[in-house]
Amino acid sequence: MSSIFLMRLVFDLTAAGLLLFGFSYWWLGNVAHEVAGTALFLLVIIHNLFNRRWYRTPPKARRASRELFNTVVTFILMVVMLVLIVTSILISNALSSVMSAYGGFTVMQIHTMAAYWALVIVAIHLGLRWPLLMGLARNALGLQRDSRTRTVVLRLIVIMIAVHGVWSSFELGLGSKLSMQMTLDWWNFEESVAGFFIHCIAIAGLFMLLSYYASQGVAVAQTQGR
Structure with missing residues (x-):
């Protein structure tokens, strides 16, 4: 693993952590929220700079179902992040003297909705890259051989994450937040801090699994159709 790739991985993991941290507005307050948000958007810019070659990919190379779905997800994520950035500027307390006329309750609602959509779309984005992430994990842990026991354990964990993710979606009222x-x-x-983040991670895990297995299903269908 090259040092540049490792640095990119650290940046991406940090960005994911900051996205989760940003949901703790009612726990740590506005200052921490805005600092985390600013750092997140800087890392998003860095992520796009590292992946600038993707924008040069010819449209013809994206016509396959899986690549097309990945492209759609990426563009949706870009839109969601842009909405998140714009609304964060409009409702920022640090910029309130300049932007107070443009902020308001509706903008705050849009900001919250965009944040939860970002959680879902980022999870889908990661799910489409799950084979790569698993390959990195295998190499890091030195797991060169397949293990039936490990496979069974991982599948049980997957089921547990999926069930927990469904439960967490109801616990956090995900549907109402996504629909504003x-x-x-x-x-x-005040009752639980860790519980909130566990629910968020479980929701992300659920959508990662859904996108991964959906992409695998598409790949199998394409193979059988040839």
């Missing part, structure tokens, strides 16, 4: 519905059902950080 009015709700007073906010997480009580």
